Amino acid sequence: MTLPSILLGEGSIAAAIQLAIAPVFLLTGIAGLLNVMATRLSRVIDRARTIEHEWSGFTDKARTLALREFRYLELRRRVCSWSINFCTAAALLICFVIVTLFVDEIISTDMKLLASLLFILAMLALTGGLTCFLREVYLATHTITFDPTQFE
Numbered sequence: 001m002t003l004p005s006i007l008l009g010e011g012s013i014a015a016a017i018q019l020a021i022a023p024v025f026l027l028t029g030i031a032g033l034l035n036v037m038a039t040r041l042s043r044v045i046d047r048a049r050t051i052e053h054e055w056s057g058f059t060d061k062a063r064t065l066a067l068r069e070f071r072y073l074e075l076r077r078r079v080c081s082w083s084i085n086f087c088t089a090a091a092l093l094i095c096f097v098i099v100t101l102f103v104d105e106i107i108s109t110d111m112k113l114l115a116s117l118l119f120i121l122a123m124l125a126l127t128g129g130l131t132c133f134l135r136e137v138y139l140a141t142h143t144i145t146f147d148p149t150q151f152e
Contacts, residue, residue, distance in 0.1 A: 016105035020098045023119075030091045030126065034084060037133060040140075041080040048073045065145075072143040079136040086129030093122035 051066050051073075058066055097118045104111040 016102040019101045023094045023098050027091055027094050030087055034087050037080055037083050040136060044073050044076045044080060072139060076136050076139050079132050083129045083132035083136060086125050086132060090122045090125035090129060093118050093125060097122065
């Protein structure tokens with residue numbers, strides 16, 4: 001097999017690149033999600049550290065409220081972590097899909113079933129990550145309490 005036939009013919013790198021375009025765009029989207037989730041996780045951690053730092057100056061009532069918030073922050077932290085884990089697993093699986101597509105094209109094997117299974121697993125992992133993300137957003141919006149009287 002000559003170089004031009006590898007690049008342009010059956011089992012070509014160009015064909016593999018064409019097949020890998022959609023998964024690469026999916027990787028870009030997952031990277032964006034991971035960025036959002038990592039930012040949310042860091043905000044949760046920052047808030048928990050603020051509560052820890054200010055704990056000694058709290059009144060008993062404030063400590064009760066802070067302890068409640070701290071428990072929700074811990075739950076949010078765990079859900080964020082799971083979301084990041086699922087989405088990272090999805091990204092890794094997509095990378096394996098891309099590698100499988102290249103190997104399939106270059107050495108002319110039939111790895112379409114493996115690529116399909118890896119893609120299905122990636123979608124399941126992404127679904128898990130998005131579900132956890134949705135749960136964390138729900139917790140963030142439904143566990144916060146505002147006391148407007150404190151500004152009067």
